[in-house]
Amino acid sequence: MIRRILVTLVAFLVIGGLAVGLSLLTPARVPASATVDLPRTTRMTCLQSGDALAYSAGTMTATATESGDQVFSRTGSGLFAGVDGPFVIGADALAVAGIYAAGPARTFAPCAPAATSGTIVVTEPGDAELLITNSDANEAIVDLTLLGPDGEVAAIGARGIAVAPGVSRRIALSVLSPEGPVGVSFRASEGRVAMAAVNVEGRAARYVAPTRPALEHLIGGVPPGASDVQLVISNPREERADITVTALGATSSYELAATADLSVEPMSSVVVPIAESLGGEASAIRVESTQEVAAGVVVSGPTGSPATLVDVEAAPELAATTMGGALQITNPGTDPVEVKVSAGEGFTLTVSPGTTVVQVLPLAAQQLITVTADDPVIASAATSEATGTIIVPLGGVADEPRSTGRAELDAHLR
Numbered sequence: 115m116i117r118r119i120l121v122t123l124v125a126f127l128v129i130g131g132l133a134v135g136l137s138l139l140t141p142a143r144v145p146a147s148a149t150v151d152l153p154r155t156t157r158m159t160c161l162q163s164g165d166a167l168a169y170s171a172g173t174m175t176a177t178a179t180e181s182g183d184q185v186f187s188r189t190g191s192g193l194f195a196g197v198d199g200p201f202v203i204g205a206d207a208l209a210v211a212g213i214y215a216a217g218p219a220r221t222f223a224p225c226a227p228a229a230t231s232g233t234i235v236v237t238e239p240g241d242a243e244l245l246i247t248n249s250d251a252n253e254a255i256v257d258l259t260l261l262g263p264d265g266e267v268a269a270i271g272a273r274g275i276a277v278a279p280g281v282s283r284r285i286a287l288s289v290l291s292p293e294g295p296v297g298v299s300f301r302a303s304e305g306r307v308a309m310a311a312v313n314v315e316g317r318a319a320r321y322v323a324p325t326r327p328a329l330e331h332l333i334g335g336v337p338p339g340a341s342d343v344q345l346v347i348s349n350p351r352e353e354r355a356d357i358t359v360t361a362l363g364a365t366s367s368y369e370l371a372a373t374a375d376l377s378v379e380p381m382s383s384v385v386v387p388i389a390e391s392l393g394g395e396a397s398a399i400r401v402e403s404t405q406e407v408a409a410g411v412v413v414s415g416p417t418g419s420p421a422t423l424v425d426v427e428a429a430p431e432l433a434a435t436t437m438g439g440a441l442q443i444t445n446p447g448t449d450p451v452e453v454k455v456s457a458g459e460g461f462t463l464t465v466s467p468g469t470t471v472v473q474v475l476p477l478a479a480q481q482l483i484t485v486t487a488d489d490p491v492i493a494s495a496a497t498s499e500a501t502g503t504i505i506v507p508l509g510g511v512a513d514e515p516r517s518t519g520r521a522e523l524d525a526h527l528r
Contacts, residue, residue: 156209159202159249159308160225161282162321164215166194167435168225169482171511172207179249180280191435193480200247200282200308210434210509219319219419220502228306232324233261233408234298235346235422237385239287241317244298246285247308248277254305259381260290261297261348266381277307286314295385297348297408300324319419319502327351327406331425334398334444335413335494335505338472342414343389345399347407349378355405359388362444363395367468378407396472398444398492418502428490429510436506438481439497444470446492453487465491483508 169191176185179200186194203211211225236242248254256275260267269290277283311322327350349355359373370391378384401409414420428446445451445465453463457475465471485493493508
């Protein structure tokens with residue numbers, strides 16, 4: 115009994131000593147978390163060959179996708195003539211770029227980041243082919259879903275398309291879906307790709323960039339006097355989509371008569387002529403839907419190549435290297451916006467809510483246009499010739515407010 119009492123007493127003394135000792139220890143200092151600026155960089159793929167019109171506040175470096183050779187390097191705005199595509203532009207700041215191709219028919223092909231999914235809307239698949247480029251270091255596997263006028267099109271060879279690193283593949287749309295309109299939804303099960311619809315050899319030049327299905331699209335750049343304008347919508351969902359289309363014109367916003375009671379059946383595409391409803395006004399088109407859809411606007415002149423416009427993101431600071439022409443600025447908000455424009459000379463415009471203004475600028479081989487507004491706007495610059503209409507969208511270049519992240523030092527990481 116006495117021994118048990120002694121053992122218990124010793125145990126209590128040991129535990130008490132440990133408790134006192136631990137209380138005297140100074141805890142290790144935990145490093146405070148810090149808020150840091152996340153890097154703002156750009157990596158985009160340019161699919162076409164031609165003259166590169168590019169702008170970045172940082173340094174841009176372009177490299178060929180297949181060989182890795184440097185194509186050009188520049189800080190600021192520049193025109194780089196006769197560049198062979200595809201190539202990748204990397205920049206240490208936000209950048210905007212596109213490829214102008216002259217010749218019998220003019221086209222402008224915006225450069226864009228590679229993506230894992232998207233949808234391309236095409237009015238005439240018989241004249242077009244898909245251009246798929248893998249600018250990454252790993253193989254990409256792509257599946258296509260074709261949304262035709264009467265529903266999904268079952269096409270042999272549309273699944274499991276393998277694209278090796280640095281390689282481009284062309285696939286004739288006429289083989290996959292002979293009748294238009296058609297929406298081509300793509301999804302990469304491995305890797306990512308840059309993709310567009312381009313003309314087949316011997317047909318009118320065209321370039322159709324991908325867009326993402328969404329409940330709302332804001333498509334700017336319909337020039338004044340356009341006599342052939344078509345709205346193309348593809349519904350990749352299993353439910354019918356009810357559509358509301360609004361034009362943001364010269365004096366007001368209004369719903370288009372041509373698209374009243376418009377709906378798109380599941381897994382299908384429609385095309386609607388809207389030029390008559392626009393009445394020749396410079397406009398932006400807002401598409402709202404009950405289901406996520408893809409949308410585009412095709413602007414064609416009497417001759418030359420058509421221009422296909424897709425959704426753009428409104429921003430308070432926009433810029434692009436353009437060829438001058440008709441600058442269009444649209445205010446999609448609910449309050450008037452004061453806009454400062456720099457294009458050789460500076461000037462200020464006031465844009466009423468839900469409207470589009472036009473300012474004609476001198477034509478130039480290269481003209482940097484910057485737009486700064488109180489609230490987000492969209493803008494583009496258009497030039498028209500017998501060989502086609504070129505519409506250059508301005509892209510967001512604002513570095514502020516910068517994205518921030520919380521950083522903590524972990525002493526256990528080595």
